[in-house]
Amino acid sequence: MTSGLVLGIETSCDETGVGIVRVDGDGTTTLLANEISSSVEEHARFGGVVPEVASRAHLQAMVPAVHRAMATAGVTAKDVDAVAVTAGPGLSGTLLVGVAAAKAYAAAWEVPLYGVNHLAAHVAVDTLQNGPLPPALALLVSGGHSSLLSVPDLAGPVTPLGATIDDAAGEAFDKVARLLGLPFPGGPHIDRVARDGDPRAISFPRGLTGPRDAPFDFSFSGLKTAVARHVEALERTGTPIPVADVAASFQEAVVDVLTAKAVKAAREHGMEILCLGGGVAANSRLRALAQERCDAAGLVLRVPKPVLCTDNGAMVAALGAHLLARDATPSSLDLPADSSLPVTEVLVG
Amino acid sequence: MLVLALDTATSTVTAGVVSLPDSGSPVVRGQRVAADARKHGELLMPNVLAACAEAGVALRDVDAIVTGTGPGPFTGLRVGMVTAAALGDALGKPVHGVCSHDAIAREACADRLSGNLIVVTDARRREVYWAGYEAEGARVTGPHVEAPAVLVERLGGFPSVAAAGERADVTGLPVIGPATAGAAGLVAVAADALRAGADPGPLRPLYLRRPDAVEPGARKRVSA
Ligand SMILES: [Zn+2]
Numbered sequence: 001m002t003s004g005l006v007l008g009i010e011t012s013c014d015e016t017g018v019g020i021v022r023v024d025g026d027g028t029t030t031l032l033a034n035e036i037s038s039s040v041e042e043h044a045r046f047g048g049v050v051p052e053v054a055s056r057a058h059l060q061a062m063v064p065a066v067h068r069a070m071a072t073a074g075v076t077a078k079d080v081d082a083v084a085v086t087a088g089p090g091l092s093g094t095l096l097v098g099v100a101a102a103k104a105y106a107a108a109w110e111v112p113l114y115g116v117n118h119l120a121a122h123v124a125v126d127t128l129q130n131g132p133l134p135p136a137l138a139l140l141v142s143g144g145h146s147s148l149l150s151v152p153d154l155a156g157p158v159t160p161l162g163a164t165i166d167d168a169a170g171e172a173f174d175k176v177a178r179l180l181g182l183p184f185p186g187g188p189h190i191d192r193v194a195r196d197g198d199p200r201a202i203s204f205p206r207g208l209t210g211p212r213d214a215p216f217d218f219s220f221s222g223l224k225t226a227v228a229r230h231v232e233a234l235e236r237t238g239t240p241i242p243v244a245d246v247a248a249s250f251q252e253a254v255v256d257v258l259t260a261k262a263v264k265a266a267r268e269h270g271m272e273i274l275c276l277g278g279g280v281a282a283n284s285r286l287r288a289l290a291q292e293r294c295d296a297a298g299l300v301l302r303v304p305k306p307v308l309c310t311d312n313g314a315m316v317a318a319l320g321a322h323l324l325a326r327d328a329t330p331s332s333l334d335l336p337a338d339s340s341l342p343v344t345e346v347l348v349g
Numbered sequence: 350m351l352v353l354a355l356d357t358a359t360s361t362v363t364a365g366v367v368s369l370p371d372s373g374s375p376v377v378r379g380q381r382v383a384a385d386a387r388k389h390g391e392l393l394m395p396n397v398l399a400a401c402a403e404a405g406v407a408l409r410d411v412d413a414i415v416t417g418t419g420p421g422p423f424t425g426l427r428v429g430m431v432t433a434a435a436l437g438d439a440l441g442k443p444v445h446g447v448c449s450h451d452a453i454a455r456e457a458c459a460d461r462l463s464g465n466l467i468v469v470t471d472a473r474r475r476e477v478y479w480a481g482y483e484a485e486g487a488r489v490t491g492p493h494v495e496a497p498a499v500l501v502e503r504l505g506g507f508p509s510v511a512a513a514g515e516r517a518d519v520t521g522l523p524v525i526g527p528a529t530a531g532a533a534g535l536v537a538v539a540a541d542a543l544r545a546g547a548d549p550g551p552l553r554p555l556y557l558r559r560p561d562a563v564e565p566g567a568r569k570r571v572s573a
Contacts, residue, residue, distance in 0.1 A: 045564050052423060052560035059427050059554065063438045077439060093424045096390045100428045101435040103394040108408055108439030179568065228571040333394045 001027050001325040004081030007069070007105065008317025009062075011098030012090025012118045013144055014039045014054040016061035018069040019314030020080075021128065023321035031128040032073035034307070034314040037061035044184045048174065049143070051091045058097040066105070069313065077109055084320025087115030087331070087348045088341025090144065095337035103333050112330035114320045115348040117158075117341055118311075119147060122277035124154050124322055125308045125315035134273060136302070137161075137266035141258060141286070142278030142311070143170030143185065148216045148265050149343060151275070154322045160343050161265050162216025165208070169254055169280045172220035176227050176250050180243050190247045191283050197248030199285075202230060204253040209260070216265050223253055255286040263293045275302045277315075282306035323347055350543060351378075351404075353397065353411045353436070354532035357389045357429030358421030358449035359470050359515055364396040365532020366404035366411070369543055375536040379403030382531070389428040397432070400532075413442055415539045417449035417530045419555035420478040420492045421470070430554055445539040446552040450480040450492050450514070452534035457513035457526025458486035464510035465489075469500065469517050470529070477516045478557065481507050494557040 003025045010017035020033040039057035043049045070076065085102030088095055099115065106113035123138045138149040146164035167175070170187055177186025182193065204226050207219035227250050234241055266274050274294055280286060287303055294301040308314060331348055341348065352375070356363040365380035380403070381396035401408055416433035419426045430446070437444035450468040457466055466482040472494050479500050480491030490507060493500075497519035504520060512518075513526035527534070542549065 046562050047565045050560055050562040053562060055423065055427060056554075056556070056560065059431050059434075062431055063434050066435075066438065077441075093427075096424060097427055097431050100390050100393065101431045104432045104435035105439045107394055107398060108436050178565075225571050232570055232572045333398065334391045336388070336391050 001025050002327055004324050005075060005079050006082045006084055006317045006320040006324055007080050008313045008320050009083070009085040009098045009102045010311055010313045010316045011058045011094045012086045013094060013311055014043060014049045015311045016058050016065050017311060017313030017316070018065040019312060019317040020069050020073040020075065021314060021317035021321045023325045027132060027325050029127050029318055029321045031314050032075070033069040034312055035065045035069040035072065036312055037065050040185060047178055047184050051093050054091065055093040055097055058094055062097060062101045080109055080111060082112045082114060082320055082324045084114040084116050084316050086118045086121065086316050087335060088118065088338035090118055090339060092337060092339035095339060099335060099337040103335065107333060113333065113335065114323050114328065115331040115335040116316060116319045117343060117346050119145060119149065119343045120158055120346040121315040121319040123149065123151050123275055124319035125277065126275050126302050126304050127154070128314060128318050129304045129308060130302050133275065135271060136273035136275045137262065137269060137271040138275040138277060139258060139262040140278040141169040141280035143174065144168055145278065146218050147343065148262060150269050150271070154319065155326045155328060155346065158343050158346055162214060162218065162261065164218040164220065166219050166221035167224060169218070169220055169258065172224050172254060173280065175224050179228055179231055180241065180246060187280060187283060190251055191285065193244050194248035194251045194285065197244030199248040199252035201242065201245035202249040204249055206253055206257045209257060216261055218257065220254065223250070251285050255283065255289050258286060259290045259293045262290070263297050263299065266299055267297060273300045273302060277304065277309055279310045281309040350412045351406060351410055352413050352415055352536045352543060354415045354535040355393065355397070355429045355433050356417030356449055356452065356530040356535060357393060357425045358417045358419045359529045360385050360387065360425070361529040362386045362389050362392045362396060363529065363531060364393060364400045366400050366406060367532050367536040369536055369540060371544065375533050375540065377533050380532050389425040393428055393432055409440060411440065411442060413543055414444045415535045416444060416446055416552070417452060417535060418446040418553060419449055420472070420494065420557045421449060422473055423556055426554055430552055434552055443549050444552060445542055445549040447535055447538040448488070448492060448555060449530040450478070451488055451538045452530035453513050453527055454482040454486050454488065455537045456531060456534040457511070458482065458484065461485065462510055465507060467504070467509045467512040467520055467522065468514040469512055469519060470514045471516050477519060481509065492555060492557065
């Protein structure tokens with residue numbers, strides 16, 4: 001295997017991420033830097049990420065983030081052996097900033113460029129914390145995606161088993177948070193207030209769990225509407241909203257469906273490992289219930305720490321490191337940013 | 350001095366390698382101009398390397414970088430600017446930003462005009478970006494973003510003899526000079542700063558418009 005140092009750039013949404021990962025001859029990956037510059041506060045008053053606001057922030061943050069990452073890792077330009085970048089999926093305008101920057105660094109340093117898949121990178125990041133990843137089932141949940149993937153090999157093709165048919169799980173958290181008067185992004189706030197609530201107080205619907213529904217797809221739009229109806233009914237009668245109970249019951253409905261489908265998918269596809277990733281994987285109830293259900297099913301659960309679950313450059317560098325180790329053919333410098341890049345394409349040619 | 354010049358402020362993607370002598374005009378040694386492109390991100394870096402190859406130099410031989418900072422439609426503009434910023438950082442070379450309209454005006458005024466010049470480029474959404482220059486190429490107004498009809502009205506207060514730029518036609522004036530910023534014009538605008546070895550300062554994109562974003566209003570009810 002080829003060893004080396006990979007610089008990874010991530011700009012698929014509102015985080016400008018630059019990570020540096022070393023891969024050794026035996027394939028072991030080590031995280032050396034993970035710098036993140038977020039524009040999340042600029043989006044808060046809009047209740048969601050505004051692509052143009054995020055794109056402008058990426059342009060300003062890109063070079064300083066690379067500087068900080070190199071300083072943190074204690075490396076210089078001549079130490080870098082490859083540059084990896086998220087080529088998609090994501091917001092087209094934000095992806096373009098990272099892809100253009102990555103091409104410039106790769107060309108100037110005369111090293112290979114790897115344009116990689118954001119979702120595959122969410123899975124690859126786990127190796128930085130938990131070591132080599134045998135074939136696994138991955139559940140990726142964030143504000144932009146909700147997917148179940150079969151990942152036999154990090155550097156090889158990924159098979160999508162299911163995905164959301166409407167809202168991403170993180171989007172549902174944002175919308176329900178707004179309904180309850182909690183700030184954006186909603187995930188951490190729902191998680192916090194739900195700790196004082198009863199998850200069984202209100203029976204919210206579990207989307208797509210009927211016998212004839214797609215077994216591994218998700219739907220959170222109906223749940224979001226059910227929460228809104230519940231809150232509005234209380235408002236009409238002037239009843240105070242039991243915010244903690246609504247948050248806990250909503251959160252339970254989301255994580256119940258996510259973990260039940262993930263465990264079922266792992267068993268049906270003969271996987272012994274379930275890997276969590278994406279911003280929603282930082283949710284404490286999701287982590288707890290996933291652990292409980294994996295234990296009961298005899299599965300090993302692997303969850304990176306929260307800072308590696310949310311979008312970051314380390315995950316891109318980690319996937320790049322696995323590709324470099326296998327001497328994968330680099331991407332060409334006319335690599336496009338592809339907002340709807342299919343997850344089956346781990347490395348874009 | 351060897352200078353790499355980039356501009357993606359319009360639908361044209363420009364990359365050129367220019368020799369800047371100690372005195373006199375810049376000389377283009379290699380240039381790639383992809384006209385009417387909608388693929389700035391895909392074309393720019395290969396074209397930079399092609400321009401270097403044509404000039405017979407490597408990227409690392411470049412002494413400085415000049416990039417157009419617009420005004421221009423946001424997404425394309427950022428490709429050139431982030432590429433310039435990253436190349437400068439990676440090569441350890443200074444990056445100078447220049448107004449893309451200034452570069453067009455510099456080439457249009459190469460032969461001294463008898464009066465003012467207007468530079469007009471496409472801002473989409475039925476508007477244009479424009480700036481006004483005196484005969485020797487110094488900018489005296491703009492850049493602005495306005496409807497073509499508003500620009501034509503303003504010409505009354507800024508009598509001009511010619512117009513340049515891809516939307517020069519909206520002025521009704523004689524059209525001269527290049528449609529978009531070329532490598533020679535970009536380097537000419539930055540020539541004094543380049544020769545002086547001046548600290549270029551931060552790169553600032555000329556967006557001229559705020560992002561489209563609205564703060565959410567009152568919650569919509571879902572119940573009937
Ligand atoms: Zn993500």
